[in-house]
Amino acid sequence: MARVLLVTISLVMMGLLSGCWNRIELNQLGIVNAVGVDYGEDGWNITYQIVVPSAMTSGTGGPSGSTNQPAVHVFSVQAKTIHQAWNLSSLENPRRIFVAHNKVVVIGKEAAEHGINNLLDYYFRNPEPRETVLMLLYEGQASEIVKQLNPPEKLPGTSLSDIVDEEKRLLAYFPSTNVLEFALRVNSDSKGAWMPIIKLSGDRSEHSGAEQQSLEVYKVTSPPIKLVLSGLGIFQGDKFAGYFNHEEGLGLSWMTGQIRKTEIPFPCSPSSENSNKATFLVNSSKTKAVPVKEGEHYVMRLKVNIRGNLVESGCPLDLTHPEVIKQLETQLDKEIEKTIFKAWSGIQRLKVDAAGFADKVHRKFPSDWRGLKDRWPEELNRMKLDVQVQAKIRRPGLIQKSFDQLQKEKEKK
Structure with a gap:
């Protein structure tokens, strides 16, 4: 009897422990x-x-390796809703779509003008897609960008995300955003948001997508078409509102504290604005925006403190003198103010309140916000901006005079 009971318990336990009944093998997934x-x-x-x-497994994802196919295949699906589109993909793709490793989502201009609340709803409602996916805007059909190969990288999506990350670290002309950050901005008091604009640069008449782009492209030193960040798309809520160029985008980065290693x-001086220049590398940056009420309207006091090094100088100045360093810092302050x-x-x-000033006014003057909420765009237009920049040059470099100046002094001897 005890033996029969033991066998019965063992069979029941074996049934309970068989946890792989709904497994999905790696070769059954289509990783987006x-x-x-x-x-x-x-x-x-x-x-x-x-x-x-x-x-x-090939060296380049092209003809030089063990395979003659690119590292990605591109599919397109049309549907009434975004989630339905993923389900309809099974009509042409034998693998189960897996979007958890997606790097970037490109928004076409028509979709941006229509509004992308449906896309945001998809990302936040479902557990698989991640809200850390980077967002880009394209002025045409987003499918053109997704179909475009981007040598020398194997995966175009990964290459795009790396371009955005490097631009954010080194330039900050076009501050990046992911799905979570974008959603937080469009649901804030200001309703203003942004995303970088990507474009195709090159001769599009010869090669216009992966289906027309021959793998012979990998044998040349420069591909005919390149993916390039070119601007900043500004959104009012979930809808596209307009463009910022690179100077306006950099100014927005200063206003919102997005500067890293710019x-x-x-x-060098007010008289040499179009000739002699120096280059300052930011090591640390801090931006503080404080709203102040003056009468019935508001002034936004923006304080920017930066520290960094001089990495290039065409200035005919002797950097051993403290007053010369102070002169350069003053010129640097003016340049940043102009950009802001x-x-x-x-x-x-x-x-469009892309800088998020409405949120700061709401926090400091909560009782005023009840009356300002419905007419904030008009109040924003009346707001004054008071910018105070304090730049410090920590290190002027290994030589104290410009190389051109040293040469001229040597010729005089």
Whole structure:
């Protein structure tokens, strides 16, 4: 009897411990690397890159390795909703779509003008897609970007995300955003948000996408078409409102504290604005915005403190003198102020609070906000901006005079 009971318990336990009944093998997954979102009369068009594992073993993902196919395959699906598009992908793709490793989502202009609340809803409602996916805007059909190969990298989606990350670290012309950050901004008091603009640079008449781009491209030193960050798309809520150029984008980065390791060219003196220049590398930056009420309206006091090094100098100045360093710091302050005011002019031109000033006014003057909420764009247009920049040059470099100046002094001897 005890033996029968033991066998029965063992069989029951074996049934309970068989936890692989709903397993999905790796070779059954279609790992998505980049997504393009377009909108038209027939609904949403989703274009996505699927990683080809066999091509990843080659040296370049091209003809020089063990395979003659690119490292990704591109598919497009059209549907009434975004989630339905992913389900309809099973009609042309034998693998289960897996979006958890997606790097970037590209928004087409028509989709941006229509509004992307449906896309945000998809990311926050479902457990698999990640809100850390980077967002980019394209002025045409996003499918063009997703179909584009980007040598020398194997995975175009990963290459795009790396370009955005490097631009954020070194330039900050076009501050990046991911799905979570974008959603927080459009649901804030200001309603203003942004995303970098990507474009195709080169001769598009010869090669216009992966289906027309021959793998012979990998045999030349420079591909005919390149993916380039070119501007900043400004959104009012979830809808596209206008553009910022690189100077306005850099000014917005200063206003919102997005500066990391940016290099700033600036004139040596007011009289040498178009000739002799120096370059300052930011090591640390801090921006503080404080609203102040003056009468019935507001002034935003923006304080920027930066520290860094002089990495290039064409100035005919002797950097051993403290007053010369102070002169350069003054010129640097003016250059940053000018950049910030260009962004401020862009904000007033588009009437979009991309800097998030509404949130700061709401926190400091909560009782006033009840009356300001419905007429904030008009109040933003009346707001004045008071910018105070304090730059410190910590190290002027290994030589105290410009190389050109040293040569001229040697010739005189």
